[in-house]
Amino acid sequence: MAEKHFKYVILGGGVAAGYAAREFVKLGLNPGELAIISKESVAPYERPALSKGYLFPQDVHNLSFAKLTIYSMVLQDYQGFMSVLAVAEKDCFQNGMLRKDITFMAGIELMLGTEIVKADLASKTLTSAADVIIKYDILIIATGSTVIRLSDFGVQGADANNIFYLREIDDADKLVAAIHAKKDGKAVIVGGGYIGLELGAALKINNLDVTMVYPEPWCMPRLFTAGIAAFYEGYYANKGIKIIKGTVAVGFDSDANGDVTAVKLKDGRVLEADIVVVGVGGRPLITLFKGQVEEEKGGIKTDGFFKTSIPDVYAVGDVATFPLKLYNEQRRVEHVDHARKSAEQAVKAIKAAEEGKPIEEYDYLPYFYSRSFDLSWQFYGDNVGDTILFGDNDPTSAKPKFGTYWIKEGKVVGVFLESGSPEENKSIAKVAKLQPPVQDPEQLEKEGLAFASKI
Ligand SMILES: Cc1cc2nc3c(=O)[nH]c(=O)nc-3n(C[C@H](O)[C@H](O)[C@H](O)COP(=O)(O)OP(=O)(O)OC[C@H]3O[C@@H](n4cnc5c(N)ncnc54)[C@H](O)[C@@H]3O)c2cc1C
Structure with missing residues (x-):
């Protein structure tokens, strides 16, 4: 049985792994000290691009995957990388900007296509599916999430061909192949969250006839208010996307080849489909560590330095x-x-501990964003309490710009903004962080974005 030993091991090869690796290099890393273990066959990359630029129709797959890689971060050309990153998701498949020679990674062992099937935290040992033993001094768990599948709930026919989930590059590649094979066909999107909304747009841009189905009264209900959602639903409808709410997919028909042909809905309707994309949520991948480490709220419990209980x-x-x-x-x-x-914080903490220096605890302001068609929204803070919608949220406007403040106990605790400029987005982040008091909600509604700009 092959055995390897590293000072640092990052288990997982996604976004956090890439940023942790970059931070290690930045703070000083000797050759042979770090291994990244990933079951994916490619280097860490910016996963959000998979549901955006990666699916755009400009023959994206002629450009190599390396454009997504965040190894370019480890070039130690931080400023250069950040400017590339800023445009990466939009443009990465339309030009060669991120195409990089990754040989500079010499010194970091990349164990790709390597699935860890056993983790023994007591003996600091990981075992791969191919029976390679990997020992470490320090482990960073960065295994991310996996998708929830309709077959997990026994939905009839859910194993048919051309029913897709999107988490990894392989999933995106298969979807792109289907988009080419089913040119101008019919697509049904199951789920009205991030993935559903971004995929609905991406498939429409690829000229498929798109229908979205979700059970909730409006899209993205975990973040959007009814007012916010009404804009996106109207905008999508104007783009020709059909939206069916208040029902779920309960089964699928397929043809003699096993290719999906229809989606059966609980309300009795049947939708023709050449491609189905399911985005009904995910769950964190922590089963390898069950019973070995303290858990909380479905994840691995950490402190403000991302240290676990082990x-x-x-x-x-x-x-x-x-x-x-x-x-x-x-x-x-x-x-x-x-x-x-979090990846950067963990590596800073590891390095500081080695040097006997203190660092500040993680102080995070929640920040989420999404992009589809020409739209782009950002959200900062917490979406709890009462809401105030402001601005132009008419989906037919030439340049809609609107937002929402969340107010709890007399303070603004969260802000959403569609189509904000970089300065405006900065100012809503500041509001969410500083949580200014609100004396008069009507005045806030009138002021709208100007309130944030003053803070
Ligand atoms: C299509 C898509 C679009 C998204 N868009 C946005 C967005 O617009 N905005 C936003 O804020 N967030 C978005 N997200 C969420 C964001 O990408 C994740 O929060 C982020 O990738 C989490 O990083 P991570 O490193 O924890 O996990 P991941 O990036 O998922 O990486 C986990 C890695 O661990 C590997 N792994 C897992 N188990 C094992 C094992 N046993 N052995 C070996 N390797 C293993 C996986 O293969 C994967 O490479 C999107 C996610 C997806 C899937």
Whole structure:
């Protein structure tokens, strides 16, 4: 049985892994000290691009996957990388900007296509599916999330061909192949969250006839208010996307080849389909560590340095349930901004501990965003309490711009903004962080974005 030993091991090869690796290099890493173990066959990359630029129709697959790679971060050209990153998701498949030679990664062992099937935290040992033993001094768990599948609930016919889920590059590649094979065909999107909305747009841009189905009264109900959702639903309808709410997919028909042909809805309707994309949520991948490490709220419990209850074991990104200082509670956050920042914090903490230096605890302001068609929204803070909608949220406007404030106990605690400029987005982030008091909600509604700009 092959055995390897590393000072640092990052288990998982996604967003958090890439940012952790970059931070290690930044703070000083000797060759051979770090291994990244990933069951994906490619280097860490910016996962959000999979539901955006990666699916755009400009023959994207002629450009190599390397454009997505965040190894370019480890070039130690931080400023250069950040400017590339800023445009990466929009443009990465339309030009060669991120195409990089990754040989500079020499010194970091990339164990790709390697699935860890056993983790023994007591003996600091990981075992791969191919029976390779990997020992570590310090482990960073960055296994992220996996999708919830309709077949998990025994939905009839859910194993038919051309029913897709989107989490990894392989999923996106299969979807792109189906988009080409089913040119101008019919697509049904099951789910009205992030993935549903972004995929609905991406498939429409690819000229498919798109119908979205979700059980809730409006899309993205975990974040959007009815007022916010009405804009996106109207906008999507104007783009020709049909939306069916208040029902769920209960079965699928397929042809003799096993290809999906129709989606059966609970309300009795049957929708023709050449492609189905399901986005009904995810769950953190922590089963490897069950019973070995303290858990909370469905994730691995950490402190403000992403240390778990087991010495020398850190957890970052989607799997970590960490102290969210601003709200004085433990939270798990499944968003890319936190994946990046938690990874950097964990590596800073590891390095500081080695040098006997203190660092500040993680002080995170929740930040989520999404893009589809020409739209782009950002949200900062907490979506709790009363809401005030402001601005132009008419989906037929040439340049809609609107937002929402969430007010709890007389203070603004969360802000959403569609089509904000970089300065405006900065100002709503500041509001969410500073939580200014609101004396007069009517005045706030009148002021709208101007309120944030004054803070
Ligand atoms: C299509 C899509 C679009 C998204 N868009 C947005 C967005 O617009 N905005 C936003 O804020 N967030 C978005 N997200 C969420 C964001 O990408 C995640 O929160 C982020 O990727 C989490 O980073 P992570 O490193 O914790 O996990 P991941 O990036 O998922 O990486 C986990 C890695 O661990 C590997 N792994 C897991 N188990 C094992 C094992 N046993 N052995 C070996 N390897 C293993 C996986 O293969 C994967 O490579 C999106 C997610 C998806 C899937």
